[in-house]
Amino acid sequence: MRLSARIKYENNVFIDCHREIFSVRGVNLSLLGLKVKDKALSVCDHEDVVVIIELEEDVSLRGKITRFREDEFVITFNEDPDLIASTVGKYLTSKIYKSGVCPFCSKKIEEGERYCRRCGMFFDYTKPEVVRFIQEFKVGKIFYDLLVEHPEEIEEKLEDRKEFIGVSNGIKKVFDLIRKYATNDYPVLIVGETGTGKELTARAIHERSKRADKPFVVVNCAAIPENLLESELFGYEKGAFTDAHRRKIGRIEFANGGTLFLDEIGDMPVSMQAKLLRFLEDYTFTRVGGNETLHANVRIIAATNVNLEEAVKKGKFREDLYYRLNVLTINIPPLRERKEDIMVLAKYFLNRYAKETGKDIKGFTPEAEEALLNYSWPGNVRELINVIRKAVVLTENTYISEKELNLRREDVDTAYCLNGHSLNLKENIEKVERELVRRAFLKTGGNITKMAKLLGISRPKVYTLIEKHRIGEVSG
Ligand SMILES: Nc1ncnc2c1ncn2[C@@H]1O[C@H](COP(=O)(O)OP(=O)(O)OP(=O)(O)O)[C@@H](O)[C@H]1O
Ligand SMILES: [Mg+2]
Incomplete structure (x- = not known):
């Protein structure tokens, strides 16, 4: 899934498809591509094309064209991130600042702010590394991961000095367990609602353990697309797949001697759960496309905000993995x-x-x-x-x-959603629909599969609603 902020772009653009030049109407523009309208383009379906767009000046970008609807086509850019950043990225960012609001959650923003202080979405697209990140991770929400990958991007670190605070019996129990669990190497499962301090707890265990001077490696099982998770965890050998130009060390290997924090383990795809379980049998693994058996000395700490027992009952989480991870548990109360x-x-x-x-x-x-x-x-x-x-x-x-x-704010949900004093059912339903889609978008960072699950609708329907309500579109 690819999503980044996009902007209405209702200008004429030129498309060079095997030397035939088409002048067509633009619809919208994002870092990842341009949508255009014109029936004549069907002859270029699935072809490599060059598109010439007028931004501050004329820019030519290579891309592939695919049909979106009857007379609408999308040109997905396959350009160097440097070029995208300095052209479309720069243009998009200036439009966002000019609009004065975050395109994802509508919070007021100031020129120069690189990410939204409310929803965490990133919108300074003038840096190639940001563009690359969006291209690779294929999500518009560049949240905590980006802060970790490119700390230089963030001048003001939101969560620097981390102190663990609390006086309640509930949190004292957590402190107590942290101290106890830090002395051994068994897997720990941390359960708690969002924002209760699961990651903080995992770090606290690591820091108090004998592994403290070794890496603490975080893998967010929900943020990494299913097809990448295996190579992300276990690494891959050169030639394992088309883009594997060189060997890559996985996070497990990287965490050797230290702690591997598997965040949102409840979202790990079932196929991957089997592979993780196999690893946990004897802590050996092979890189994707390799046959050498390797050993990693890591301690596993997993966290979840979903009820894993329920997930096991529903067949979404393997029972055997649940029991293996659930040796030592910490429940953080809301x-x-x-x-x-x-x-x-x-x-x-x-x-x-x-x-x-x-x-x-x-x-x-x-x-x-x-x-x-x-x-x-x-x-x-x-x-x-x-x-x-x-x-x-x-x-x-x-x-x-x-x-x-x-x-x-949340307590006035219904009133907020309703359209003033109008009792017009259709108008109100539209408004509620938009609000729900918007919230699902923010909650999942634009992950279509998860949005579909949250909203209880199919993935194509999610696409249609994002389109219809122009979620992530720059206003003004
Ligand atoms: N008891 C606490 N004292 C001080 N800061 C805390 C405490 N609990 C949580 N925080 C802070 O709150 C923020 C959220 O904590 P954390 O990221 O650990 O939560 P989480 O449970 O992992 O959330 P999520 O499920 O959304 O990933 C962090 O900035 C963390 O430092
Ligand atoms: Mg967390």
Whole structure:
């Protein structure tokens, strides 16, 4: 699946298809390709073409043409990331800044911001490495992975000094287990809702273990496409497949001596689960396309926010793998079930961001404290951090008020979705449909398979709805 921000591009473009030049109407443009309209193009279906588009100046890009609908075609660029970045990327980015809002979640943005502070989507496409990343990972959401792959891209690291905070019995139990589990090498399974601190917990175990000076390697099983996951984990030999020009070391080998953190293990495809299980039998493996048996000394920590027992019952997760991973378990309770932690965390992050922004903020008003305590925190600690950071940036007061926290957005869901006071069913259904598709898009980073699952519809239907509601399109 390929998705990045795109822009309406209703200009004429020239297409050179085996020396025959067509002048056709553009529809929209993204980093990955251009959509155009003209029946005559059917003669070029599946051909390599050159497209000449007018951006700041005329640009020629090579691509392959494929039919999208009856008279609509997509030219998928197969150009060097450098060229894409300096042409389409630059153009797209300037349009995004000009529109003043994030194309994915509509948050207001400032010129120069490289990624959205609300939804994490990246939109500075002027760097070849960003373009390459989108081309390779084929998702529009360049979230945490990009921060890890290209830290130089991010001046302001959101999650630097990581301290683990909490006073509730629930979190104390977690601390206790971290200490106990750090002393051995058995697999650990960490279970908890999104944003509860699963990765933080995994790192804490690693850092307290005898493996601390060896690598801590993260594999997000949900973010890597199924066909790449095996070579990502086990590596491959030169010539294993068409693009394997040289040997690549997999993450397991890379983690040798250290810890391998398998995040979102519940999303690992069943075919891959079998291969992982085989590896866990004796910690041996072969690289894809190779026949040498290799051994890796790694400790496995897996995390999930789905109920694996349920997944086992539904046949989505192998029972034998579940039992192998579930030797030592840590359950991190959601924030709403450990209310004692809320104010401790809130004050800690308030102080931290006040210091960073140089503001003299002393605390929260009593109403704000009450609102913090009563909120349900569906996004847990991550959401709390975002709320506090935003309030600190926006406030001009010494005490943050309830209004500045801007909570309860989610509680007004229905009202938010409904079209003002109109009772027109069709209009309202459209609006709700758009909102649900948009949320599924943000939640999955534009992964069509997952969106289909969340929305309970087929993959082609997801494509149609993304198209219809212009999700990820630059406005203005
Ligand atoms: N108890 C805590 N004290 C301080 N920071 C915390 C705590 N719990 C979570 N955080 C912070 O909250 C953010 C989310 O944590 P983390 O990424 O570990 O969650 P997660 O459970 O892996 O989430 P997801 O399921 O969405 O991947 C991180 O910035 C982390 O440092
Ligand atoms: Mg995580």
